[in-house]
Amino acid sequence: MSKIGVFVCHCGTNIANTVDVERAVASARELPGVAFASEYKYMCSEPGQQMIKDAIEEYGLDRVVIASCSPRMHETTFRKMLKDTKVNPYMLEIANIREQCSWVHTDKAKATEKAIRLIRMSVAKAARDEPLFASSIPIEKRALVIGGGIAGIQAALDIADAGHEVALLEREPSIGGKMAMLDKTFPTLDCSACISTPKMVDAGAHPNIKLLTSCEVVKTEGYIGNFQVTIRRNARYVNHDICTGCGLCETKCPVKTDSEFNHGLSKRPAIYKLFPQAVPSKPVIDKNSCLKLTKGKCGVCEKVCPLGCIDYADEDREFTETFGAIVFATGYELIDWTALYGEYGGGRYPDMLTGLQFERLVNASGPTEGHIVRPSDGKEPKTVAIVKCVGSRDPKKGKSYCSRACCMYAAKHAHQILDKLPGTRVFIFYIDVRTPGKGYEEFYDQTRKDGAIYVRGRISKIYKDGDKLVCNGEDTLLGKQVKVMADMVVLETAMTPSSGIEELATMFGVARDVNDWIQEAHPKLRPVETQVGGVFLAGTCQGPRDIPDTVAHASAAAAKVVSLLNKSEMETSPMISVVRREHCCGCGACEKICPYTAITLEEIDDRVGAKRVKRPIASVNSGLCQGCGACTAACRTGAIDLLGFRNAQILEEVDALCL
Amino acid sequence: MENERLNQLMERAGVRQYDCYQCGKCSGGCPMAHVMDLKPRGVMRCAQIGSLRRILESNTIWLCTGCHTCAERCPHDVDIPAVIEEMRYEAAAEGLTRRDSKVLNEVFLANIRMFGKNHEMLLAGLYNMLTLKPLQDMASLPHMYKNKLLKLLPKEPKNLTEIEALVKRAEKWRGLK
Numbered sequence: 044m045s046k047i048g049v050f051v052c053h054c055g056t057n058i059a060n061t062v063d064v065e066r067a068v069a070s071a072r073e074l075p076g077v078a079f080a081s082e083y084k085y086m087c088s089e090p091g092q093q094m095i096k097d098a099i100e101e102y103g104l105d106r107v108v109i110a111s112c113s114p115r116m117h118e119t120t121f122r123k124m125l126k127d128t129k130v131n132p133y134m135l136e137i138a139n140i141r142e143q144c145s146w147v148h149t150d151k152a153k154a155t156e157k158a159i160r161l162i163r164m165s166v167a168k169a170a171r172d173e174p175l176f177a178s179s180i181p182i183e184k185r186a187l188v189i190g191g192g193i194a195g196i197q198a199a200l201d202i203a204d205a206g207h208e209v210a211l212l213e214r215e216p217s218i219g220g221k222m223a224m225l226d227k228t229f230p231t232l233d234c235s236a237c238i239s240t241p242k243m244v245d246a247g248a249h250p251n252i253k254l255l256t257s258c259e260v261v262k263t264e265g266y267i268g269n270f271q272v273t274i275r276r277n278a279r280y281v282n283h284d285i286c287t288g289c290g291l292c293e294t295k296c297p298v299k300t301d302s303e304f305n306h307g308l309s310k311r312p313a314i315y316k317l318f319p320q321a322v323p324s325k326p327v328i329d330k331n332s333c334l335k336l337t338k339g340k341c342g343v344c345e346k347v348c349p350l351g352c353i354d355y356a357d358e359d360r361e362f363t364e365t366f367g368a369i370v371f372a373t374g375y376e377l378i379d380w381t382a383l384y385g386e387y388g389g390g391r392y393p394d395m396l397t398g399l400q401f402e403r404l405v406n407a408s409g410p411t412e413g414h415i416v417r418p419s420d421g422k423e424p425k426t427v428a429i430v431k432c433v434g435s436r437d438p439k440k441g442k443s444y445c446s447r448a449c450c451m452y453a454a455k456h457a458h459q460i461l462d463k464l465p466g467t468r469v470f471i472f473y474i475d476v477r478t479p480g481k482g483y484e485e486f487y488d489q490t491r492k493d494g495a496i497y498v499r500g501r502i503s504k505i506y507k508d509g510d511k512l513v514c515n516g517e518d519t520l521l522g523k524q525v526k527v528m529a530d531m532v533v534l535e536t537a538m539t540p541s542s543g544i545e546e547l548a549t550m551f552g553v554a555r556d557v558n559d560w561i562q563e564a565h566p567k568l569r570p571v572e573t574q575v576g577g578v579f580l581a582g583t584c585q586g587p588r589d590i591p592d593t594v595a596h597a598s599a600a601a602a603k604v605v606s607l608l609n610k611s612e613m614e615t616s617p618m619i620s621v622v623r624r625e626h627c628c629g630c631g632a633c634e635k636i637c638p639y640t641a642i643t644l645e646e647i648d649d650r651v652g653a654k655r656v657k658r659p660i661a662s663v664n665s666g667l668c669q670g671c672g673a674c675t676a677a678c679r680t681g682a683i684d685l686l687g688f689r690n691a692q693i694l695e696e697v698d699a700l701c702l
Numbered sequence: 703m704e705n706e707r708l709n710q711l712m713e714r715a716g717v718r719q720y721d722c723y724q725c726g727k728c729s730g731g732c733p734m735a736h737v738m739d740l741k742p743r744g745v746m747r748c749a750q751i752g753s754l755r756r757i758l759e760s761n762t763i764w765l766c767t768g769c770h771t772c773a774e775r776c777p778h779d780v781d782i783p784a785v786i787e788e789m790r791y792e793a794a795a796e797g798l799t800r801r802d803s804k805v806l807n808e809v810f811l812a813n814i815r816m817f818g819k820n821h822e823m824l825l826a827g828l829y830n831m832l833t834l835k836p837l838q839d840m841a842s843l844p845h846m847y848k849n850k851l852l853k854l855l856p857k858e859p860k861n862l863t864e865i866e867a868l869v870k871r872a873e874k875w876r877g878l879k
Contacts (some may be wrong), residue, residue: 299877375831386731386775422703432725436723436725436777437777438777438778438779439776439777439778439779440777441777449705474724499726500725500726500727500729501725501726501727501777502727502730502732503726503727503728503729503730503731503771503775504730504731504775515730515731516726516727516730517726517727517728517729517730517735517741518726518742519725519726519729519743522729522743522744524729524730524732524735524736524741525730686791
């Protein structure tokens with residue numbers, strides 16, 4: 044007979060106000076197998092834990108049921124406590140009588156009855172608990188950072204400084220990301236290039252960092268501590284081993300195509316560096332616009348290159364490397380407003396810019412060398428309308444969330460216009476101004492004092508009248524319709540996850556939220572981890588945020604990676620699936636449903652009667668299995684059990700509830 | 703009491719007033735907002751603070767043309783014309799119909815009964831006479847005539863009995879008569 048101890052927590056008044064704790068304890072004492080039952084105000088506190096330890100000692104308990112908050116909250120706390128006792132940490136059950144009982148009910152009598160039943164279920168399950176032991180796996184002491192924006196660079200630098208090797212992967216030909224495109228950064232107005240390019244150079248020169256530019260992840264296998272990642276290096280057509288980045292080829296190339304870096308505001312040649320401060324500072328050939336590669340004629344760059352770096356026969360190359368940890372730093376893109384907002388002209392008017400286009404326009408190294416002029420006719424605007432929340436806070440056409448950074452960079456844009464073109468009238472259309480950050484409110488306040496006119500109201504329609512862009516809206520504070528005849532309109536558009544995030548997330552088995560941002564493991568307590576062990580998050584791949592928050596997030600992710608890589612091996616959760624070979628029919632239903640690719644079919648030698656046969660059965664990779672239990676539900680013969688949640692244990696719970 | 707009635711009306715309109723976050727995109731694009739004493743956004747605001755009376759007494763509910771520009775552009779998909787429609791019924795039931803709106807309705811319906819469709823010239827003429835503003839909007843007459851927006855004579859009516867049946871059915875609906 045098992046000796047179960049039941050401990051009911053008051054959680055201050057959180058539970059005790061709605062559940063009659065003493066009645067719950069009294070009824071627990073009557074349950075079969077229960078040797079001891081007690082209550083305490085805060086079970087998770089030091090004296091509460093001591094009480095459990097003492098009871099284990101005194102009554103010789105061999106398993107423990109704690110009726111308290113959700114196991115997500117304190118299961119690990121109590122497991123840790125049990126490590127110091129004779130009881131195996133996995134001989135523990137948590138009856139959730141807070142989140143699933145006291146917090147959601149008001150009728151005390153009924154809530155108490157429910158709490159008693161929840162405890163009865165846990166006791167029944169605990170009676171069938173078995174001791175489980177964590178195993179350990181070796182850790183490859185290298186990290187892969189996916190995405191070479193400021194988040195990726197910061198994470199890579201922090202991990203590398205801690206003494207671990209890092210591969211920094213970027214699909215563009217240069218690292219730098221969005222921050223390299225920006226002109227100035229709020230609220231201090233320091234130049235974005237001046238603070239980000241030194242970091243890019245550091246990352247490029249760091250002995251522990253290997254840059255993988257023009258690279259993409261193709262495939263991944265393995266698990267925490269041991270990811271085998273297949274990477275494709277897209278053809279560059281330039282031998283970077285000998286290229287010195289002299290730039291002669293770029294000046295001679297006859298092709299002119301839209302510059303991605305300048306968001307179509309200027310042209311670039313087919314052989315190009317993404318921007319002058321690119322790292323690595325060596326050009327690549329764009330195979331879609333190069334005349335030699337598309338039509339077979341030209342070849343000027345090959346002729347002028349003094350070192351013979353050009354190699355038109357270069358091909359995409361795949362290679363596989365092993366990493367112990369992965370950091371997602373894939374960043375964001377701006378929403379394509381032209382497809383969504385017909386009432387704003389749908390992209391027909393060249394003088395309507397997105398925030399990033401404006402950044403390039405106002406940037407000293409941008410297409411106009413920082414002169415704010417209209418793209419259509421090169422004239423300086425006299426009136427500029429800045430429209431916020433284009434695509435953000437718009438559940439019907441765009442995204443329901445707030446993109447967080449726009450309020451501040453809209454204020455910055457207004458400031459820059461007023462600074463460079465004094466006397467310009469700047470109207471900022473907003474719904475709410477959100478400036479939670481150090482120095483942010485002061486910056487907004489200053490922009491208002493500089494003369495930016497804030498109008499509370501979302502713009503309803505923008506159309507062209509002569510060479511003016513007419514913005515119709517309501518000044519909701521006055522309750523009057525307003526019409527602004529603008530020369531230029533800047534749309535502060537919503538951030539959305541980078542393209543390709545779906546494939547990447549699916550590859551690693553990482554969950555995405557409703558808006559396709561990567562889902563963190565816990566919104567408050569595990570903000571840089573994912574549900575998949577060894578995969579961490581840095582920056583805007585998890586949700587919209589500004590540069591200070593991104594850098595902090597990236598450093599936090601790096602700290603998590605370093606603490607993982609500092610170990611030579613790590614404990615894994617023993618709560619994983621096991622297959623009873625004799626019951627498995629080899630149908631493969633579990634293999635299909637497993638979100639972590641932890642189950643494969645293997646052939647075994649078996650006997651049917653007197654005949655020796657080979658047949659497939661499911662086999663679980665203990666490193667990959669995260670214990671989600673999907674396979675146990677899919678298994679038609681009941682051959683798969685999740686340790687700690689065996690089918691028999693679940694049935695005991697159901698019996699305890701219903702019989 | 704008033705709140706309860708308001709909630710009933712909103713429910714009938716299929717609109718949750720708290721969906722609106724007062725961005726003003728509706729009123730910015732409303733073609734009639736410049737003459738409304740309560741902008742479409744104001745209608746939603748009054749619905750949020752439970753001020754049914756103010757909506758019923760506004761000229762907004764009678765001036766709304768039902769063009770649906772507001773609802774089309776609303777980021778939260780709030781169907782303001784549906785709310786205004788309900789408010790019209792409610793105001794009519796309370797006898798709050800403005801005289802000119804009433805006249806316009808009657809003239810319009812008479813027009814439909816006679817010709818099967820609206821004849822603008824007659825509508826404008828009768829409306830102006832009955833509201834004692836005979837010269838109202840006369841200035842736009844040449845422009846409208848030149849651009850074939852008005853016709854001097856109505857077209858020959860067709861299927862008048864069916865149209866009469868339709869009008870009767872519409873009047874019966876929701877107990878207007």
